[in-house]
Amino acid sequence: MKKQIILFTLLSFCFGKVRVVTSTTDLADIVKTIGGDRVTVTSIARGNQDPHYVEILPSYMFKVKKADIYFMVGMELDLWAKSIINGSRNRHIDVVDCSIEIEKMEIPTGTVDARMGDIHRFGNPHYWLDPKNGKRIAKLIAEKLTNAEPKSSDLFRQNLDAFNLQLDKAILDWEKRFVNLQGKKLIYYHNSWPYFSNFFGLETVEFLEPKPGITPSPAKLNHIIQRIKSDDIMVIASESYFSDRVPKFIASKTGVKTVKLAQSVGAMEGADSYIHLFETNLKILSQAFGVEHD
Amino acid sequence: MLQKLVGGLIFSGILFSQTTANPQFSVIGDLVMDQINDSPKLSSSGVEIAIQGNVNPFARADVYLHKHNDESPIELEEAVLTIERGLPLGLGLRLGKFRPDLGRINKVHAHLFPFIEAPTGMKKVLGEEFWAPTGVEANILLPLPWYSNVSVGYFDSGIRGDIHEGEGESHDLEQNHDHNHGEEKQDFALSGRWSHFFDLNDINHIEIGTSGYLGDKNILIGADLKYKWRPNKYKSLTLEVEIFQYACWDDGPEDLYQNNCTGTYYGMVNYQFNKSYNIGVIGEVWVHQEEDEISPALFIGYSPVEESAVFRLKIGQVNHFYLPGEDKIKQDLIVTAQLIWSLGPHKPHRY
Numbered sequence: 001m002k003k004q005i006i007l008f009t010l011l012s013f014c015f016g017k018v019r020v021v022t023s024t025t026d027l028a029d030i031v032k033t034i035g036g037d038r039v040t041v042t043s044i045a046r047g048n049q050d051p052h053y054v055e056i057l058p059s060y061m062f063k064v065k066k067a068d069i070y071f072m073v074g075m076e077l078d079l080w081a082k083s084i085i086n087g088s089r090n091r092h093i094d095v096v097d098c099s100i101e102i103e104k105m106e107i108p109t110g111t112v113d114a115r116m117g118d119i120h121r122f123g124n125p126h127y128w129l130d131p132k133n134g135k136r137i138a139k140l141i142a143e144k145l146t147n148a149e150p151k152s153s154d155l156f157r158q159n160l161d162a163f164n165l166q167l168d169k170a171i172l173d174w175e176k177r178f179v180n181l182q183g184k185k186l187i188y189y190h191n192s193w194p195y196f197s198n199f200f201g202l203e204t205v206e207f208l209e210p211k212p213g214i215t216p217s218p219a220k221l222n223h224i225i226q227r228i229k230s231d232d233i234m235v236i237a238s239e240s241y242f243s244d245r246v247p248k249f250i251a252s253k254t255g256v257k258t259v260k261l262a263q264s265v266g267a268m269e270g271a272d273s274y275i276h277l278f279e280t281n282l283k284i285l286s287q288a289f290g291v292e293h294d
Numbered sequence: 295m296l297q298k299l300v301g302g303l304i305f306s307g308i309l310f311s312q313t314t315a316n317p318q319f320s321v322i323g324d325l326v327m328d329q330i331n332d333s334p335k336l337s338s339s340g341v342e343i344a345i346q347g348n349v350n351p352f353a354r355a356d357v358y359l360h361k362h363n364d365e366s367p368i369e370l371e372e373a374v375l376t377i378e379r380g381l382p383l384g385l386g387l388r389l390g391k392f393r394p395d396l397g398r399i400n401k402v403h404a405h406l407f408p409f410i411e412a413p414t415g416m417k418k419v420l421g422e423e424f425w426a427p428t429g430v431e432a433n434i435l436l437p438l439p440w441y442s443n444v445s446v447g448y449f450d451s452g453i454r455g456d457i458h459e460g461e462g463e464s465h466d467l468e469q470n471h472d473h474n475h476g477e478e479k480q481d482f483a484l485s486g487r488w489s490h491f492f493d494l495n496d497i498n499h500i501e502i503g504t505s506g507y508l509g510d511k512n513i514l515i516g517a518d519l520k521y522k523w524r525p526n527k528y529k530s531l532t533l534e535v536e537i538f539q540y541a542c543w544d545d546g547p548e549d550l551y552q553n554n555c556t557g558t559y560y561g562m563v564n565y566q567f568n569k570s571y572n573i574g575v576i577g578e579v580w581v582h583q584e585e586d587e588i589s590p591a592l593f594i595g596y597s598p599v600e601e602s603a604v605f606r607l608k609i610g611q612v613n614h615f616y617l618p619g620e621d622k623i624k625q626d627l628i629v630t631a632q633l634i635w636s637l638g639p640h641k642p643h644r645y
Contacts (some may be wrong), residue, residue: 046496049526057499065384087378089378091381114602114637123332239526
């Protein structure tokens, strides 16, 4: 009888985990941190992939088929998730939009149409790049995991508290170590970074894309080159999935430094967790601007 | 009075709820320049209008209308209710007029072909605009360790492609606007497909499928394979092969070999090498009792702004052969340029 109880307990721990699928690796990393060994988690998009465009593969539907919860970014970033969830025919899945508690930036006003490029009607969806939003996401994830497995609520609460503490410490540390980045002007390839820039005090001067999702035109490149020269801009930063060709062309004309930043966990070496994502990007920018950091 | 007031409130409530949950509207249009040997021709296939949206949390509806660029009325291509969630055993259902899950190609709308036009042999079998009968189709994901889907459908009309038309005219490449003459009322038709999808790793995928169809006076079996290598957003290599073997009869299956039997095959390789460009080759083979056709072609695609506008160019040669024992009798050099554009979420995308 004792053996049976031990076997049952072992089986329930091995096979009774909360099965989670997320749209992005950032959400997956936070789920893993909060859920610990009580969850299995899979991300649909890879860290080095553009989360706007994910090819809907049947194997993704297969992954979602047996999941208990799907965490999506929302705000029309991962519209593809809907097709995957529906294609999975999972009747019981809890689909959670992680943007619901976020203070949204850049909500467009007036008529929104294709003249504005690939614009998001509900605001800029790259909100996980503000570490304070990481705490909001983690809170929501802990609530949903608790709903799915109430018996592990204490564990999820402890992990949430530990995550918040670790993130608060990291934020204090970043604010001290990278204070010299504040007010630095830079050009981004795509408008993925308003939350990041806003939090760390960086000043976004331009984007290489004339409109979101639109390839830089020769006229736009000429304008950027003139702007770099006139405003003494030192850095162009782009997401890891963009080609180097355009930034390097501009660098060859102006001497501006070009860097790639990790837009998601796993996008680049070093960015192997949600907290390391910020650490990696801040170090890259400090080196590019030539400012001191510990 | 109270009843009228309540009725009015309910009616206005329904109206309001409809305006807050509008379906998505999309329009796709094109301009095509064909040059067969020395005679260029400018045309448009008209516009496709797509109306799509969720009916409720469990089902969605898709309506596709086509207005050809001629005097013909607006044509209903598809109007289908798809129950995606909520049914037991992970069952999915499609009901209405739609393109059944028969082979890879039958479900693909023409504007999605990187090679501009559907392979000739496929059109001869499935009809100019492919097979879109009215019926019901059930599909289920099998409880296997990989994605394995089975679809089975019952329909009110069967396949009736160009092969049933005047045989002597079947190689006339200018019969482009004979809409949906590929369908003819029959007693019934059954079709099914079993497909499997394998992730070899994060960037390599294979999909294989087998299909079968049984109509009142015809039968079809098919097999298809697709391999895709996609290391990043802007680079991919796709290899696609599909085979149909088709037979029809007039008096009964016993005179099958006295009537129409055909095999049609195509193979395609498409390489997307940056954000805007793709290039590929396609080889099409159509084998029939009285005529064979082999058509190799090169195609190039240019998509300046994601998938909202695409320019495609295809240069190919159609080789007609008459059997038995005769040599090549006719060759056509065909150059086709296509500009295709879209409004709304239904795009001529390259996935």
